[in-house]
Amino acid sequence: MKRKFILMASIVGIVLIISLALILTLNKTQDSLIIIGSEYPPHEFTENGQVSGINVDFARKICSNLNIDCEIKVLPSWISALNEIKKGDANIILDAFYNEERARDLNLNTDKETETPKYFFWYDSFVFFYKTEKNYNIKSYEDVKKLNLKLGLVGEYSYSDNFWSYEFNAYSAKDPADLFENLDNGIIDILIVAQMTGDKIMEEKQLQNISSTDIIEKVYLVPFAFSNAVAETRLQKKFFKEFEKLKQEGYHLELQEKYN
Numbered sequence: 241m242k243r244k245f246i247l248m249a250s251i252v253g254i255v256l257i258i259s260l261a262l263i264l265t266l267n268k269t270q271d272s273l274i275i276i277g278s279e280y281p282p283h284e285f286t287e288n289g290q291v292s293g294i295n296v297d298f299a300r301k302i303c304s305n306l307n308i309d310c311e312i313k314v315l316p317s318w319i320s321a322l323n324e325i326k327k328g329d330a331n332i333i334l335d336a337f338y339n340e341e342r343a344r345d346l347n348l349n350t351d352k353e354t355e356t357p358k359y360f361f362w363y364d365s366f367v368f369f370y371k372t373e374k375n376y377n378i379k380s381y382e383d384v385k386k387l388n389l390k391l392g393l394v395g396e397y398s399y400s401d402n403f404w405s406y407e408f409n410a411y412s413a414k415d416p417a418d419l420f421e422n423l424d425n426g427i428i429d430i431l432i433v434a435q436m437t438g439d440k441i442m443e444e445k446q447l448q449n450i451s452s453t454d455i456i457e458k459v460y461l462v463p464f465a466f467s468n469a470v471a472e473t474r475l476q477k478k479f480f481k482e483f484e485k486l487k488q489e490g491y492h493l494e495l496q497e498k499y500n
Contacts, residue, residue, distance in 0.1 A: 271475070272309040275299050275464075276325065277334030278318040279415050281440040282499035283463070284334050286314050294361075294495040295334045295463050301491060302482045308475075317414060319396045325467045331475075336465040337364075337398040346465040347476070356460060359480055361492045363458040364434040369423065369442075372451040376430070379454065381406045384430060392419040392431035400459060403432075417441050423450065432456070436500065 277284040277295065284293035291314050303310030313330075315321045324330040326345055336342060338350040338357065349358040368384065370376050378384060384391055385406045393399065395412030411428045413419045419431040420441050433441075435452065442450060464483070466476050486492070 271307065273303065273311070273332060273475070273479075274330040275310060275312045275332040275334065276321045276330040277312075277314050278321045279314060279316065279417065280318075280335055281416075281437055281444070282496075283437075284312075284314050292499075294492065294499050297495050297498075298483075298486065298492060299332075299334075299464065301486060302479060305482055305486075306478055308479075317396055318394075325469070328467070328469045331467055331470055331472075333465050333467070334463065336462045337459060338462065339398050342398065342465075345468055346462075347468055348462050348465050349480075350460070350462065357462045359462070359464065359483055360460055361463055361487070362461075364436075364461040365455045366432055366457045366459060367435045367438065367455055368430050368432055368453040369420070369438050369450055370430040370453075371423065372449050374429070376453075378430070380456065381408075384408065389429040390427075392422055392428035394419065394433070399432075400457060402457065417445075420445060420447065420450070434461075440500070 279285050280293075282293055283295045284291065286292070291312050293314075296312055296314075299312060300310060302308070315324070318335075321330075321333055322342075322345070325333050333346060336346055336348060338348050338355045340352075342348065343350070350356065351358075368376075368378055370378075376383075376387070376389075378387075381403060385408060388409055390411055391408045392411045392413055393408075394415060396414075411422065413422055416433045416437050419428070419433060420438075422428045423431050424447065431438075435455065438452060441447075464479070466479075
């Protein structure tokens with residue numbers, strides 16, 4: 241009888257250990273996030289081998305507050321980051337503009353009619369940058385079209401329908417930093433990029449001979465877009481509840497001041 245009791249106790253103990261291990265594994269899987277983005281300063285960028293930026297710090301703060309295991313990676317291009325999402329190798333992509341094609345892969349939390357996201361920090365204000373010596377008087381897309389300027393853009397980015405309607409003499413670059421190199425080397429006449437991003441790159445590269453126009457167009461930017469393939473509803477709700485809390489506290493404004 242004693243042996244049977246010991247055997248039963250051992251079996252129960254093993255079952256409990258296995259069950260506990262399974263529960264811990266499940267919780268770890270549910271409360272882990274892989275967040276991916278591309279070089280887009282000051283939102284997310286790599287500096288001295290470290291991933292930094294407004295969205296990076298904001299995501300880390302959310303994950304820390306919620307006790308979520310969070311891995312953040314910044315890849316060279318936005319398309320390579322999106323491919324990680326499509327393969328199911330990441331939960332969240334940083335900084336996405338709304339369009340119907342992307343909505344198939346990403347939960348952009350965006351109203352289709354107004355293209356207004358539910359969760360966002362601010363507009364991205366797009367401006368033109370050009371060599372100061374050119375002294376262009378540009379206030380619209382139409383002005384660039386009339387002058388037949390060679391316009392630099394990032395081919396992977398999703399610009400507005402209004403932008404594409406002008407059929408510019410366009411030159412495609414791999415990222416915003418590459419655009420400024422092409423402008424400085426005379427490969428393009430002018431480039432379009434978000435004001436914050438352009439100002440950050442100019443500061444890093446110490447460019448003194450480049451000017452920018454007034455704001456040409458404002459576009460909503462989704463800072464955190466969950467993958468439709470691997471996103472877990474419970475975790476999304478927790479994540480965005482904390483997002484709203486931190487936003488109300490003005491944490492994003494602290495980060496904007498930190499990185500600008």
